[in-house]
Amino acid sequence: MTEDLRIIKTIRDIQIGFIELLQTKSFDKITVNDICKTSLVGRSTFYHHYTDKYDLLERxxxxxxxxxxxxxxxxxxxxxxxxxxxxxxxxxxxxxxxxxxxxxxxxxxxxxxxxxxxxxxxxxxxxxxxxxxxxxxxxxxxxxxxxxxxxxxxxxxxxxxxxxxxxxxxxxxxxxx
Known part of the structure; x- marks a missing residue:
């Protein structure tokens, strides 16, 4: 079974936003809120896919x-x-x-x-x-x-x-x- 295209795009957007943030901020200084703003996703969407920023990084x-x-x-x-x-x-x-x-x-x-x-x-x-x-x-x-x-x-x-x-x-x- 293939994964929903919307989910794939959301995960991609979160990861791209995270990498963009890491260009200007250290990992310690980045918040989930920063990731959501940069990725243009809501916090609930982020937490639907990841436990926290450490989970995102580990994955x-x-x-x-x-x-x-x-x-x-x-x-x-x-x-x-x-x-x-x-x-x-x-x-x-x-x-x-x-x-x-x-x-x-x-x-x-x-x-x-x-x-x-x-x-x-x-x-x-x-x-x-x-x-x-x-x-x-x-x-x-x-x-x-x-x-x-x-x-x-x-x-x-x-x-x-x-x-x-x-x-x-x-x-x-x-x-x-």
């Missing part, structure tokens, strides 16, 4: 994590790992503004960055044992995840750059020789 983060995980899963099904970063950039590019904005929100736990790192570490942990390197697999996972995420974020902020992906691929190839 938006989860949506981005699901997209990221699906992109990684799709890459795991293919042999050509050299295209991983390029495909991640391409897959995330349509939501650049949302991703960059959500990455800026400092959270104790459950930040978008921490979820992305966890996904990348999980992805690399499946590859690391096959490499037979003399360093611990968890070190390699941390190194790869942080390096890959840095290059992804940099490319989202500065525009897609094949050179960055190629540099990262060369780095990984040198690591596994």
């Amino acid at each position: 938006m983060i989860q949506e981005q994590v699901d997209i990221f995980d699906q992109l990684l899963f799709n890459r795991m099904q293919e042999i050509d790992q050299d295209r991983l970063l390029i495909e991640l950039y391409d897959g995330l590019n349509k939501d650049t503004r949302v991703i960059i904005t959500l990455l800026k929100i400092p959270l104790e736990k459950g930040s978008l960055k921490s979820f992305y790192l966890k996904s990348l570490k999980k992805y690399f942990s499946k590859i690391a044992p096959q490499l037979n390197l003399k360093v611990p697999d968890d070190f390699l996972g941390d190194f790869y995840a942080n390096s890959a995420l840095t290059s992804i974020i940099w490319s989202l902020k500065n525009g897609h750059q094949d050179e960055i992906a190629e540099f990262m691929n060369d780095l990984v190839r040198k690591l596994i020789r």
